[in-house]
Amino acid sequence: MTRYVMTIDLRRCVGCQTCTAACKGANATPPGIQWRRVLDIESGEFPDVKRTFLPVACMHCANPPCEEVCPTQATTKRADGLVVIDYDLCIGCANCVMACPYDARSIVHEPHYAYNDTAMASEAKRFDPSRIGVSMKCTFCKDRIDYAAVSGMIPGVDHEVTPACVNSCISGAMGFGDIEDPESGVSRLLAETQHFRMHEELGTEPGVYYIWDKS
Amino acid sequence: MKLSTLRAAELAAPKQQRNWDWRAATNFICGGAGGGLLFCAAFAGLGPVAMQAAVLLGLVLIGCGLTCVWFEIGRPWRALNVYRHIATSWMTREAIVALLVFAAGGLTLLTNQAALLLLAGGLGLGFLYSQARILAANKGIPAWRHPRSIPLMVATGLAEGAGFLACVMSLASGGAGFAVLTGLIVLIGVRAFLWKAYLDALVADGAPDGTLKVLNGMAPRLLLVGHILPALAVMAAMAGMPGRAALAFAAGILAVAGGWFLKFTLVRRAAYTQGLAVPRIPVRGKGTAGAGAKPGWKPV
Numbered sequence: 001m002t003r004y005v006m007t008i009d010l011r012r013c014v015g016c017q018t019c020t021a022a023c024k025g026a027n028a029t030p031p032g033i034q035w036r037r038v039l040d041i042e043s044g045e046f047p048d049v050k051r052t053f054l055p056v057a058c059m060h061c062a063n064p065p066c067e068e069v070c071p072t073q074a075t076t077k078r079a080d081g082l083v084v085i086d087y088d089l090c091i092g093c094a095n096c097v098m099a100c101p102y103d104a105r106s107i108v109h110e111p112h113y114a115y116n117d118t119a120m121a122s123e124a125k126r127f128d129p130s131r132i133g134v135s136m137k138c139t140f141c142k143d144r145i146d147y148a149a150v151s152g153m154i155p156g157v158d159h160e161v162t163p164a165c166v167n168s169c170i171s172g173a174m175g176f177g178d179i180e181d182p183e184s185g186v187s188r189l190l191a192e193t194q195h196f197r198m199h200e201e202l203g204t205e206p207g208v209y210y211i212w213d214k215s
Numbered sequence: 216m217k218l219s220t221l222r223a224a225e226l227a228a229p230k231q232q233r234n235w236d237w238r239a240a241t242n243f244i245c246g247g248a249g250g251g252l253l254f255c256a257a258f259a260g261l262g263p264v265a266m267q268a269a270v271l272l273g274l275v276l277i278g279c280g281l282t283c284v285w286f287e288i289g290r291p292w293r294a295l296n297v298y299r300h301i302a303t304s305w306m307t308r309e310a311i312v313a314l315l316v317f318a319a320g321g322l323t324l325l326t327n328q329a330a331l332l333l334l335a336g337g338l339g340l341g342f343l344y345s346q347a348r349i350l351a352a353n354k355g356i357p358a359w360r361h362p363r364s365i366p367l368m369v370a371t372g373l374a375e376g377a378g379f380l381a382c383v384m385s386l387a388s389g390g391a392g393f394a395v396l397t398g399l400i401v402l403i404g405v406r407a408f409l410w411k412a413y414l415d416a417l418v419a420d421g422a423p424d425g426t427l428k429v430l431n432g433m434a435p436r437l438l439l440v441g442h443i444l445p446a447l448a449v450m451a452a453m454a455g456m457p458g459r460a461a462l463a464f465a466a467g468i469l470a471v472a473g474g475w476f477l478k479f480t481l482v483r484r485a486a487y488t489q490g491l492a493v494p495r496i497p498v499r500g501k502g503t504a505g506a507g508a509k510p511g512w513k514p515v
Contacts (some may be wrong), residue, residue, distance in 0.1 A: 010497035039227045043496060043508035050496045050505050054227065065354040071306035072296040091296050092289020094234040095306055098353035101489040103226075107234060107289055133289030196494045202354050212497035213504050 003062070004140060004155060005080040006166070007186045007195070009211040012173035015040055015053035022168035026141060028126035030112045035104075035138040036165050045215050055165075055174070057138035058083060058104040059198065059206030066093075066096035066105065066135075075135070076209070081207055082140050090134035097135060101199050102206075105137045140176075156185055188190045191215075228511030229423035231492035232356060238287035240482040242280035243346055244475045247368065249276030250343035251376025252383075253320065259380055259395055262328050265387040269380060270332065273339060274320045276379075281313060282455025286503065293485030305352055309345035316342050331400040343372040356486050358426045363413040364481075371474040372376070374402040378445070381463045390460035391467075400449040403470055410434075423487040423511050430485050433476070441473015443507045487511075 015038050023029070023036040036057040037206035044050050060083045067075045067083065075096055097105045111132060113119045119127060141163040148154065148161035155161045156177030166174040177184035186209075194213040197206040249272070256269035285291055297310045322328070347368035350359040358364070377399040384391040391399070415431055440491035448466035452459045490512070496505030 010493070011499060037226065041227050041489060041493060041508050041510065043493075044505065050502075052493055052496055052501075052508065054491065054493055056491055065352070068303045068512075069306065069349075071298075071300050071304040071310070072293075073300045074296075089293075089296055089299070090290065093284075093297070093306065094239075094288075095304075095349070095353070096365045097234045097353050098232060098486075101355045103230075103355070103488055103491065109289055142379070159359045194495075198492065198494075199489065202489075204354070210493070210497075212495045214498075 001079070001180050002178045003180045003207070004060070004145065004176065005081065005186055005209060006060075006140070006163070007175040007189055007209045007211060009173045009175075009193075010052060010054070011211065011213070012171040013038070013053040013055060014171055014173075016086075016170055018168045018170055019055055019165035019174065023138070025036040026164035027139075028123075028128070029136075030108055031114050032112065033106050033108060033136075035136070054210075056102060056198075057165075057208075058100075058140075058206065059102050059208045060138075060140055061207060062205035063203060065099040065202075065204060068132070069095045069099040071095065080145065082142055082145060084142055085135055085137065086141060087134050087136075092133045092135065092143070094135065100137075101202055103203065105135050107133065107135055110135055162212040170175040227491045229357075229425055229487040230250045231366060231425065231484070232486045232488055235482060235486070236287065237479075237483065238283040240479050241283040243350070243368075244280065245276040245283070246280030247343050247346055247372035247478065248342075248375035248471060248474065249273040249278075249280065249380060250339035250346070251372035251374070252379045253316065253332075253339030253376070254336040254343070254362070254373065255376040255380045255395075255398065256383075257333045257339075258496060259384075259392075259398075261332075261384070262388055265384055266327060266332060268387045269383045270323050270335060272379060272383060273335075273376075274317060274324075277313060277339075277342065304497060305345050305348040308458055309342060309349060310337050312338055312341045312345055332399050339376075340369075341371055341486065346372070350482075355489050357422045357489060358417065358430070358481060358485050358487065361413065361420065361422075363409070363416050367406070367409045367413045370402065370479070371477055374399070374406045375471045375474040377402045378467035379476070381467030383468075385460040385464040385467070391452070391463040396449050396453050396463060396466075399466060399470060400446055401454075403442055403446050403449070406474070406513055407438070410437065415501060424513060425487040425511065426485045427513075429480060433480050435485075437473055437477055440469060441476060445469035445473065 017038050041052045064083045072089045074086045074142040078084050113123050144161045153161045159167050167177045175186050177186035192215050193211045195209045195211045253273040300307045316338040323331040325334050347365045351365050353359045381391040445466040449461045452462035492509035494507040498504045
């Protein structure tokens with residue numbers, strides 16, 4: 001079995017938002033919608049104050065609450081662990097948006113463009129009407145993952161079949177691969193570091209691992 | 216601090232949900248009351264006129280709620296896809312139960328058969344329960360996913376149903392009987408108890424600050440309008456004070472108003488998202504790891 005996961009080394013992330021921009025470029029999300037974001041969290045009290053950059057998106061949970069509540073089966077979990085949405089089935093009821101504890105989903109009810117109501121040529125070319133009025137979120141760049149299956153390339157190793165955010169990360173904070181393969185980069189990295197998954201207490205079993213220290 | 220930093224920091228904290236607006240809230244408000252009314256009517260021993268009025272009102276309430284939510288969804292012309300996931304989705308189950316409620320309720324209106332009313336009442340309770348489970352299945356909203364929200368939503372739906380029944384009987388059969396008034400005051404008491412238990416558990420188990428602020432802020436008004444005043448009106452009616460029918464009607468309206476106030480607040484104003492958190496602050500350079508951060512939550 002294959003289970004694709006993402007690793008994010010919080011020790012390395014510098015909050016540059018390059019992954020955010022890369023995601024936007026790769027997926028042509030409308031203004032105001034970011035499938036990937038990097039949050040800036042300040043904690044502690046003066047003078048012991050810490051700042052953490054936290055990249056977040058869909059966690060591609062092994063036990064996705066969005067899939068459970070979806071009344072249309074538009075949201076499904078694939079055999080390789082990716083949680084995907086069929087835009088042709090979704091009715092835009094937003095139940096999945098409420099069920100997701102990671103603020104990962106959004107619905108756009110009307111087309112929005114960067115400058116007023118008129119799309120720029122680049123926006124018009126990539127506008128996808130099937131994404132209006134339905135739920136959408138990070139797909140782990142599933143087209144690339146699907147291409148891996150036919151090309152024989154390895155996600156997380158070969159850039160052509162690796163999510164755009166991972167490819168773009170300037171500090172090497174993000175990793176991607178098959179956690180079921182003990183020789184994969186993510187498996188080896190997780191074996192030698194301490195990490196957590198967000199909101200694990202909710203039983204969602206997220207597929208994104210945040211590294212915070214060495215073993 | 217730069218504006219971008221402020222905005223990024225705010226993004227981690229729980230936010231009031233904005234995807235389910237008044238239209239979705241109306242489904243819970245009207246649909247729950249309609250289901251509760253059908254259930255209460257099934258056991259009230261109603262005469263033909265009151266039975267017709269109660270069943271019709273129950274169906275209208277449920278239909279009104281579903282219509283409102285139909286106007287909210289992004290792709291309304293695909294609404295029939297809602298029936299595709301009965302295995303785990305309570306929204307699918309609610310939609311199926313709604314069809315059965317309308318079938319049983321419609322037949323009750325046509326035939327005035329008590330057995331059909333009993334069936335419609337049972338299905339009305341099923342509809343109410345489905346709505347409670349829809350809310351509770353949403354892990355992204357701590358105020359909804361708490362297990363005590365389920366009995367609270369069912370109890371308030373039944374109290375609203377009993378309230379509507381008292382109103383219907385006041386208008387259609389010259390006043391609610393002793394049994395209906397007893398049922399109404401018991402359900403108001405049960406709702407008050409479950410509301411308190413829910414709020415206490417939410418505080419004890421932890422919830423976003425915004426949720427607790429909203430719910431604690433509305434608690435005194437709910438206690439007065441939704442519990443004390445209707446209970447006093449019911450007691451006055453039961454004690455045989457003049458204007459018994461008017462007192463029962465007022466008690467019913469207040470019980471309904473309190474429940475609708477509770478549900479609107481829960482679905483719209485108190486519905487803060489989980490927010491994002493780091494259980495451990497990462498090591499940076501030669502520094503050490505730190506305790507986690509959960510913006511917008513008080514430590515439990």
